Amino acid sequence: MAHEHDVIVVGAGGSGLTSALYAANQGVNVAVVSKLYPTRSHTGAAQGGIGAALGNVEEDHWEWHMFDTIKGGDYLTDQDAAELFCKEVIDAVIELEHMGLPFDRLPSGKIAQRRFGGHTKEFGKAAVHRAAHAADRTGHMILQTLYQQCVKEGITFYNEYHVTDLILEGGVAQGLVAYELASGELHTFKAKAIVVASGGYGRAWKTTSNAYTLTGDMQAILYRKGIPLEDMEFYQFHPTGLFPLGILLTEGARGEGGILRNGSGERFMERYAPTIKDLAPRDMVARAMYMEVREGKGVGPRKDYVLLDLTHLPPETIHNKLPDIAEFAQIYLGVDPTKQPVPVMPTAHYAMGGIPTTVNGEVVTDGNNTVVKGLYAAGEVACVSLHGANRLGTNSLGDLVVFGRRAGVAAAKFAKDAEFYDFTSEVLGPSRERIEKILNAQGGPSVADMRAELQQTMQDRASVFRVESLLQEQTEVLKELFDKYEKVVVQDRGTKYNTELVEAIELGYLLEVSEATVHSCLNRRESRGAHAREDYPERNDKEWLKHTLVYKCPNRAVKFAYKEVVLGKFEPKARTY
Amino acid sequence: MQVTLKVMRHDPAKNAKPGWQTYSVEAEPMDRVLDLLHKVKWYQDSSLAFRRSCGHGICGSDAMVINGVNQLACKALVKNLGMLIQVEPLHGLPVEKDLIVNMEGFFAAYRSVKPYLINEEQPPERERLQSPEDRAVFDTSTKCILCAACTTSCPVFWVNGSYIGPAAIVQAHRFIFDSRDKGLRERMQALNASTGLWRCRTAYNCTEACPRGIPVTKAIEEVKRAMIYDRF
Numbered sequence A: 001m002a003h004e005h006d007v008i009v010v011g012a013g014g015s016g017l018t019s020a021l022y023a024a025n026q027g028v029n030v031a032v033v034s035k036l037y038p039t040r041s042h043t044g045a046a047q048g049g050i051g052a053a054l055g056n057v058e059e060d061h062w063e064w065h066m067f068d069t070i071k072g073g074d075y076l077t078d079q080d081a082a083e084l085f086c087k088e089v090i091d092a093v094i095e096l097e098h099m100g101l102p103f104d105r106l107p108s109g110k111i112a113q114r115r116f117g118g119h120t121k122e123f124g125k126a127a128v129h130r131a132a133h134a135a136d137r138t139g140h141m142i143l144q145t146l147y148q149q150c151v152k153e154g155i156t157f158y159n160e161y162h163v164t165d166l167i168l169e170g171g172v173a174q175g176l177v178a179y180e181l182a183s184g185e186l187h188t189f190k191a192k193a194i195v196v197a198s199g200g201y202g203r204a205w206k207t208t209s210n211a212y213t214l215t216g217d218m219q220a221i222l223y224r225k226g227i228p229l230e231d232m233e234f235y236q237f238h239p240t241g242l243f244p245l246g247i248l249l250t251e252g253a254r255g256e257g258g259i260l261r262n263g264s265g266e267r268f269m270e271r272y273a274p275t276i277k278d279l280a281p282r283d284m285v286a287r288a289m290y291m292e293v294r295e296g297k298g299v300g301p302r303k304d305y306v307l308l309d310l311t312h313l314p315p316e317t318i319h320n321k322l323p324d325i326a327e328f329a330q331i332y333l334g335v336d337p338t339k340q341p342v343p344v345m346p347t348a349h350y351a352m353g354g355i356p357t358t359v360n361g362e363v364v365t366d367g368n369n370t371v372v373k374g375l376y377a378a379g380e381v382a383c384v385s386l387h388g389a390n391r392l393g394t395n396s397l398g399d400l401v402v403f404g405r406r407a408g409v410a411a412a413k414f415a416k417d418a419e420f421y422d423f424t425s426e427v428l429g430p431s432r433e434r435i436e437k438i439l440n441a442q443g444g445p446s447v448a449d450m451r452a453e454l455q456q457t458m459q460d461r462a463s464v465f466r467v468e469s470l471l472q473e474q475t476e477v478l479k480e481l482f483d484k485y486e487k488v489v490v491q492d493r494g495t496k497y498n499t500e501l502v503e504a505i506e507l508g509y510l511l512e513v514s515e516a517t518v519h520s521c522l523n524r525r526e527s528r529g530a531h532a533r534e535d536y537p538e539r540n541d542k543e544w545l546k547h548t549l550v551y552k553c554p555n556r557a558v559k560f561a562y563k564e565v566v567l568g569k570f571e572p573k574a575r576t577y
Numbered sequence B: 001m002q003v004t005l006k007v008m009r010h011d012p013a014k015n016a017k018p019g020w021q022t023y024s025v026e027a028e029p030m031d032r033v034l035d036l037l038h039k040v041k042w043y044q045d046s047s048l049a050f051r052r053s054c055g056h057g058i059c060g061s062d063a064m065v066i067n068g069v070n071q072l073a074c075k076a077l078v079k080n081l082g083m084l085i086q087v088e089p090l091h092g093l094p095v096e097k098d099l100i101v102n103m104e105g106f107f108a109a110y111r112s113v114k115p116y117l118i119n120e121e122q123p124p125e126r127e128r129l130q131s132p133e134d135r136a137v138f139d140t141s142t143k144c145i146l147c148a149a150c151t152t153s154c155p156v157f158w159v160n161g162s163y164i165g166p167a168a169i170v171q172a173h174r175f176i177f178d179s180r181d182k183g184l185r186e187r188m189q190a191l192n193a194s195t196g197l198w199r200c201r202t203a204y205n206c207t208e209a210c211p212r213g214i215p216v217t218k219a220i221e222e223v224k225r226a227m228i229y230d231r232f
């Protein structure tokens, strides 16, 4: 079937729904295409909060937030993006409240705020209460609230439609192809402007906080089409994943006073970040945890994890402010966090890198910011770059609403002056061929085996610490996996809800984003933020204060280009806490 | 240990009638039923169809009937279920394939109660104020993940699929009891209709089925009372 909308948004998480609402607000016809029912999107899993200098609990200023964001990003953050973000996120939080978001409240009736990693007052002096929250289900409430507004506005949704291709001709985005899960039918979508808001790709690793469905689909689709991906070496591992499952326990737990302890009960973060200790940025805490384990100071029979200790907090704090994570520990480990410390280790969590965009969400293809007409991206799939080399907790939810809004408005304005392009159902060809190839393959490897191999090898060779030899090996592993993928087989040849076929297609995307990630890791010969090279342990501003752009080339090769970092108010300095 | 997993399968494209299929799966006591379904799908019979996304009880994708009780597969652990585990699709919604049911009617009922804040007054420049006590009144209803476990456990809904069901009423509760909302009257139409909340027979199944611990029946009773007294 063929469809037509002025603006089409791919993805119904926080960024997609915000874009859709703001685009619709401009008076254009908007539709959202999502492989999940909107409320199933992983934004709903976000727990701890959304950071904004509201100053409700104590004095706070957007400049302080801006400084923290840039320092947290190890100075790779684009300072123009950070400045407008830290200003606009204040209004965005107020606006969410006006939409009905049930934030927790202070006795004064204002929105409550808590401490979070890397957020400080007076440029690093002490931790500050900046994260606005709704218990430990802030993302759930953001997703629900935005979806409620979409229901109110009557926005069109194509749910359980899996986008398989984006029509890009002569530097202009013209439409999409999507596979309808319920029928197995391919659909074409014409659009004057497209906003890509399809989320991250944590499923490239074995241990992750991300949903099974976060497989980097649109990053991969655009990368295959010659659009570069920016800063893919910067992938965040969140310190407190429930061990060994990887399910997240929010940093808000440490914001409320939780402490990390090693095998001898020591509060080891005091040694690594004497000023803000357990509330240091995630990259530093994750590395500290690995160091403790490496030095034999871990916990458990294999000494392979550390503990998150909440037992000194009043049980009411845990029950009222952290009820969901308390339940996760109880259900999945049988541990009651009010009585026992919880086993944790870092878990693959967040992509700082992604599709390069301007501050208005326009997708760009090179270091000169050459724009693809009609194509926008926002949220975790995009890289503006607000988060630089390491994202601060609570800055993603803010990113979704601030840059989701900017992308939605810009897309709608563009669409008003644009025409639909003429294309026929021929554009379905490549998607159909890809699907038929998988459905007709015989005797090749299974999706599950290949995916397990990918995830294990990425975990072993491209996670918290990186080194040339292992990364090099991983590029070879990936080449072999690409070869095998040519023959991947599925047993389900049906048309209705063929979820095995979907998993096979997603595996192809995971291979692409893994390739971009590993090559970018190998290429950057320094350590910065979440990218820790054991063979190049120092940050090197002279050579590497620049964004990476990785392009896919024929024969499993890649090439690199660079984009300048937008500097400004805050000069790069050593990063200590 | 080996667990026997019996799954109610149905592929309407191939087979007019649903039927049980039995698998023997290697499992750990702490495994989730979702893990067992994945083990079957990934290593035994990849045509098995079910929905899932988050894997830890927050997205609402994988509500199903497990050993006769509506639960999320990602929150149901083997150690609490025993060596024979039976899994069926939710009752009362049309089966699309295996454990996947058609959710359109469920979401239509959700939309019918106007599940969004209704307040036409110009908001202040900053946030509207709300006391922690006022915020607490509707706290549990905000936990709903729209998984449909409650609605599809309701005997009234099984008999009459046009009943809006507990999930929609919980959504109405979430707004009616929010001190910032002014939409009770607007929501009354759907709630008072012949398919609305007066069909509830307080069977309590919904409360037991809710994977988020929402006291659903109590919320329904509170909405009924609010409508009788219309005290807003």
Ligand SMILES: Cc1cc2nc3c(=O)[nH]c(=O)nc-3n(C[C@H](O)[C@H](O)[C@H](O)COP(=O)(O)OP(=O)(O)OC[C@H]3O[C@@H](n4cnc5c(N)ncnc54)[C@H](O)[C@@H]3O)c2cc1C
Pocket: A010, A011, A012, A013, A014, A015, A016, A033, A034, A035, A036, A037, A038, A041, A042, A043, A044, A045, A046, A047, A048, A049, A050, A051, A138, A139, A161, A162, A163, A164, A197, A198, A199, A200, A209, A210, A211, A214, A217, A218, A248, A250, A349, A350, A378, A379, A380, A381, A393, A394, A395, A396, A397, A398, A400
């Ligand atoms: C457990 C957890 C806790 C977190 N806590 C916090 C926090 O407290 N504060 C904070 O700031 N950040 C937090 N984050 C990060 C933040 O939640 C995410 O980065 C953010 O929600 C991503 O939103 P999104 O809109 O970009 O994508 P998502 O919400 O992931 O949505 C992606 C959407 O794209 C759709 N999609 C994907 N591929 C396709 C395709 N091929 N075709 C069609 N549709 C497609 C999906 O259906 C989905 O609707 C957390 C993350 C996790 C995992």
Ligand code: FES
Pocket: B051, B052, B053, B054, B055, B056, B057, B058, B059, B060, B061, B062, B063, B072, B073, B074, B075
């Ligand atoms: S998979 Fe998300 S609730 Fe179970």
